[in-house]
Amino acid sequence: MNASKNGGTTHNIGMNGVALENNSLNWNVQQGYGTDGVGYTGNMNGDYKGTYGEVTAGYSYDKNSERLNYGLQGGVIAHADGITLSQPLGETNALIKAPGAHGVNIRNQPGARTDYRGYTVVSNISVYRKNDLTLDPQNMPEDVELEINTDTVTPTRGAVVRADYLSKVGRRVLMTLTDNNRFVPFGAVVTLADDNKSSFIVGDRGQVFLSGMREQGAIFVTWGRQSSQQCRADFSLPKQSTYAGITEVSASCHQER
Missing domain, CATH: 2.20.130 (S-adenosyl-L-methionine-dependent methyltransferases)
Structure with a gap:
């Protein structure tokens, strides 16, 4: 009053x-x-x-x-990968790059989420200081997995810095592997036939968790140097996930000749 x-x-x-x-x-x-x-x-x-x-x-x-x-009002940034629309730009900004991770919120940035390609902009970040930029995994697409969800940038005044997030786009699979009707040994290494940069470790009872999987393809399994300790398994995934975005399948390994 x-x-x-x-x-x-x-x-x-x-x-x-x-x-x-x-x-x-x-x-x-x-x-x-x-x-x-x-x-x-x-x-x-x-x-x-x-x-x-x-x-x-x-x-x-x-x-x-x-x-x-x-x-x-809004902003636009032209960069090597194209053009990204955003909220109004500040003096110093960060370009988020997370290919395939569309519609993901940026923590502590109201309304900011990645666009259909996995890009967005965080404006008015602190200059000459470390800024932790975190993608919220709670609304991550089921077919995308990030190796890290936080990147740290330290910009100069007036700069546009890029925060890169390595992503794997594809199905998440829990696969049970057998060789001659026996579970593949614990600790065996699994690599994708079309991506030998990523490797996965077999756990108990021949189970291995795989990410970034295509609908069908092949994997290589190794637990020693001898040919009898190496095998290949072909797979074809069902259309629907089993639960929580994870598909459970079984595959039989066979030695390549």
């Missing part, structure tokens, strides 16, 4: 808060009443921050008029 010198008073009450996933919407509402002919007044405002920009809207009124305002 406010009081003026001529004895008039003004009463105000208001509320504000955040809403939606990743706190992407800020809102506030205020209602007032004044004596001495002021009457009722009020206003409401909203600010939505999304992947490709920021939208603001507001409405206010008093006894003499009503006002409506709205606005749209």
